[in-house]
Amino acid sequence: MKGIRARLIVYITLVLLLIVLLLEGVFITAVHYYYLGSAMETLTSRAATSATFFNKYLEGYSINERARYILENLSPDESSKVEVLSPEGKVIINSFGFASSERIDTPDVKAALSSGKGTYQSLTPGKEERILAVSIALKESGTSIGVLRYSVSAEPLYSVIVKILINAAWVGLLVIAFGFLLSVIIAKRIVEPIQQLTGVAKEMATGNFAVRAKKRHDDEVGTLAVTLNYMAEEMVKSEKIKYDFISSVTHELRTPLTSIKGWGETLLVGDLSDTEETLMGLEVMTGETDRLIGLVEDLLDFSKFQAGELTLELEPYDLRGLLEDLLLQFRYRGSTKQIRLYADIPDEPLPVDGDFNRLKQVFVNLLDNAFKFTPAQGEIRLSAVLGDTQISITVADNGEGIEESDLEKLGTKFFKGKSRQSGSGLGLAICKEIVEMHGGRLRVESEFTKGTSVIVELPRYRIQ
Template sequence: MFKKGLRRSVVMHYFIVVFLTIMIVEVIFMISIQAYYYNSISNVMTNQAYSSTSYYQKFIGTSYTENDTNYLPDLLKMFALENTELQILNTKGDVIISSSGFQVEKGLQTSDVIQAKNGSQSRWIGSQTSTGEQVMAVSTPLIDQGQTIYILRYVTSLEAINNKITSIILIAIGVGVVVLAVVLLISFGLANSIVKPINNITAFSGQMAKGRFDVRVEGDYRYELGELASSLNYMAEEIVRSDQVKNDFISSISHELRTPLTGIKGWTETLVSGNFSDPEETKLGMTIIAKETNRLIGLVEELLDFSRLQQKEVRLNQDPVDIVALLTETKLQVKTKADQKQVRLTLNVSGIPVPIIGDTNRLKQVFLNIIDNALKFSHTQSNIFIHIEYEPKECIITVRDTGIGIGEEHITKVTEKFYQVNPLGGGTGLGLAITRELVEQHGGRLSITSISGEGTSVIVSLPICDKVHDIIKDQAEEEELQA
């Protein structure tokens, strides 16, 4: 017997189901075959008995009395049935005469005889007391002038029929055994077709568990197994990609941290040495230290923000927010940086301005990051357009630049954590990931469209709550009245 496992389970379950099905079919077949043969014999004897009693009542019964038995041998010849013993019994159940010529036990009390005494025809199947042979008997009353005179009883042996039924059943059992053997072979093939690919996939998973992400599930599997193999291969590819992204991030963040730390250390050592006599140089050194310190704080805050967002620990202070005022303030905040790069910022609004519900500081963080990215990748003397559009159920903010754009291979990944289009370009690769998380926490959506070399559009959709819908409706009605 093969060892426990999926193969054994499939074979056993398949075998048991088919075995039980064959058993049920065999039992039904056996019962049906026996019933068919027994009913055929019973019908022949019942029809003969009916014909005999009808003939007796019409032509014979009135010519004789109950005590006159001289005509009984004639009745045996007249009502005889081939291969069947005919017995004539009195109303006590005693056999008066029999076509077999053998002496029969007195006082028969089988169910067919008892029913015949009561005036109805009946069938009985059982074993004869003297021989133990299984027989079928059909008894019917011979009625004259409303009274039962004799009982006509046909008796036939079932041994030959039983032997024939047994032969048929043995053949059926043999067929069932052959079917089970075929089913067993098929179930082995079916089990192997399932177990073999699972074993291959399990071996691949074991290699992955040991850190070998370069291996792939090989083989053209169908249906769910094919989907599982494809999913595992995709997972391995994503793990390799994520590992590469992680390595790029570590390299990038190391560079980002090393640069300001080097500057801080250099100026600190210089200031500690006391070699500066010029107050302006000292002030410059302190300014650089402060600037690099702020840069480090920004990096750490970005990492902490992302960690809190991943752990769902960021709590939003939900208040009415004027998006127009917020973006106007954000525009002024980045104006100095824009002027240095000679980039013009343009803000326009369409629709009826209404407040949304959100966290002012977090939303400012979202738009500062988006506009800062737009400035970072814009050409000198270019434009950045900020458009606010109010719709019945949401406020749509679009920030569009005319910069370098993003390639198609990067557009779907730029909002993933640690992902950078250019790993050597600086930054942590967390800015857009944090931005997307914050927008989604506000119940909104962030999408990016870009054409390489032509520019990028970042679209933020924020929902307007039901109370604001009423404000919009009231304002629209008021404008109609004024018009």
């Protein structure tokens, strides 16, 4: 009973068995009432006809005289046992010509004496013969002077009924057997696709994402197969992105480490009295160290996001001050790279309820990306718009832009796109997480070779 197939077979067989038993019960009852009811109806009709005739045309005769007349005028084809009883229930005469002092006090006789008519069915199998009986009162001037009783053996009827029931039982057994075989076939057709999907899932669990499930029918199992295949495709994509990420991070780590090691060896074997060379080496080592620190911080932030351990320290402040500080910080970088940095920030406050350091991290990352992907003589614009319910900050550049195929995946963890610029591929994903934790939204608009705009929308803080 542990498998679905076994449970299906058992359940279907049980349901079929209950249905067959119910139908057999209804059929048995119908046959029983049909045969016995028809016999009782015929017997009643004949008894009532005879009693009516004798009551009408033998009026004035005593019960004994009526009994002899009834016996003499019985039809030779009469198959029923006919008895004429006294009011006390004693047999005055029967269709065999015998009298008996034995008293018959069956319910049909009592009913006939009290109400004029009674029926009786002795249907319980036992030592005595089962019978059907109808009793009609014989009357004289409205008073019962005896009983005319017709009775017939029910044994032949029961023999027919038993034969019919045996045949019905065989039919029921055949139906159950056929249903059992049908349930085995149905269970097999249902379970086999599930077993195939289970095998595919096990293969995927071992890391084999090339295996695919076969969709056999357009039903729930077929939908599950399609979903499983889709999951495998997404896992393949995810694995590829992770491998690319590992390769990228390895490269990003190796490059500054190689530079630091190279300059360290140069300074060790070189002439430390050469101040210019020493300062240049230290400057390079400091810059590469900063790159390593930034990469490590991205990895730490990502691990915190994955573990759900990153928390925000929210407090109300004016976002305009942060944006103006960043303008001063990046304008020097713009002058060294020959990139013009423009600002369009309103004079009125930009109130937000946020984590200052985390929001600074977001805009530093966005501006850093803009400078990274904008060539010399290019332009970068930082603008802010104060709305009724939100504040929109846009970092736009006229750099290389992003291809449409990469735009949908941008902001996905580990995704770097086709750019050869350095980076872990985590920065924008982390920025997106931080903005969403503030109740805002980050979206990217870009046109390849023409530039990119990153829009950050944050809820406006209402000063009480």
